Amino acid sequence: MRNPIQNEITFPEGWFLFINGEIPFYCDHGCTVADFAAARNLIGYNKKNGIYFKFAYESSEIRGYEPPPGTYVLTIRKYNYTQNSGYFGRCVYAEVKQTQCPEEFKNIMTDMLNMSAEQSTFEEVKRPKLQGKCTPQLQQCINDFFTSVKQDRTDEIMAFIRSPMDEDEEENIPYLRKLYYGHDESPYQRDDLVKSEIHKTVVSEIYNYFESLDKTRKLENGRDLFPFLFSPKKYDISAIVPKNVSLCEVFMNMTHIQDEKLM
Numbered sequence: 001m002r003n004p005i006q007n008e009i010t011f012p013e014g015w016f017l018f019i020n021g022e023i024p025f026y027c028d029h030g031c032t033v034a035d036f037a038a039a040r041n042l043i044g045y046n047k048k049n050g051i052y053f054k055f056a057y058e059s060s061e062i063r064g065y066e067p068p069p070g071t072y073v074l075t076i077r078k079y080n081y082t083q084n085s086g087y088f089g090r091c092v093y094a095e096v097k098q099t100q101c102p103e104e105f106k107n108i109m110t111d112m113l114n115m116s117a118e119q120s121t122f123e124e125v126k127r128p129k130l131q132g133k134c135t136p137q138l139q140q141c142i143n144d145f146f147t148s149v150k151q152d153r154t155d156e157i158m159a160f161i162r163s164p165m166d167e168d169e170e171e172n173i174p175y176l177r178k179l180y181y182g183h184d185e186s187p188y189q190r191d192d193l194v195k196s197e198i199h200k201t202v203v204s205e206i207y208n209y210f211e212s213l214d215k216t217r218k219l220e221n222g223r224d225l226f227p228f229l230f231s232p233k234k235y236d237i238s239a240i241v242p243k244n245v246s247l248c249e250v251f252m253n254m255t256h257i258q259d260e261k262l263m
Helices: 102-118 136-162 172-181 191-216 247-253
Strands: 009-011 015-019 031-033 041-046 051-058 071-081 088-099
Touching: 009 102, 015 031, 051 102, 071 102, 088 102, 136 172, 136 191, 136 247, 172 191, 191 247
Parallel strands: none
Antiparallel strands: 009 031, 015 041, 041 051, 051 071, 071 088
């Protein structure tokens, strides 16, 4: 008769676990699963590194004291995380492993946990290397663009929030509207908190816009920056964009942006 304790696995702090359809919980002090065959279904997710796994024990009905030989099936996925986006995006690694041997399965799970422990919290965002000093004119140009867009976009979103109409295409509007009006038990307005959330949204939108421009323009020649980004009457773009300067880099290094938390 097999001893399931010999094949127990302890999950360290950092894992969210979902065992056999029960309420998901966070392993703040570690969690030990003694018998995976008895658990039958287990889902885990590590928010620190984007590693996700799904386990299933596939076998026929239990007869007598022992279940007939079953198959341990483990699906492992790794999702990419970027510091500036604040969330996990596309799947960058996927693998399915299976075995009928409890000892071998324990080794598979141990390897997966070791891989998780070695992963960094996020993959550093790859930006073009600065090969020229950003001019004060370009910094002022981006500052004016940010200030103008932030004001216009904030006014637009606040109008949506205060409007009684519920039909809109903005995904963040329902969340912000609920935040603005509060709950039924506490129906008070929280303008400062709402404006802070809107500010984060607008900053993220502008950053994503600059990122798209960084990817499409010829970074080996910074003077190819799209002239329609800023007012051509006020700025001579061809004269103020140094070679290989990333708009995202300039934007994030501006003093009044450094403390922004991008969502």
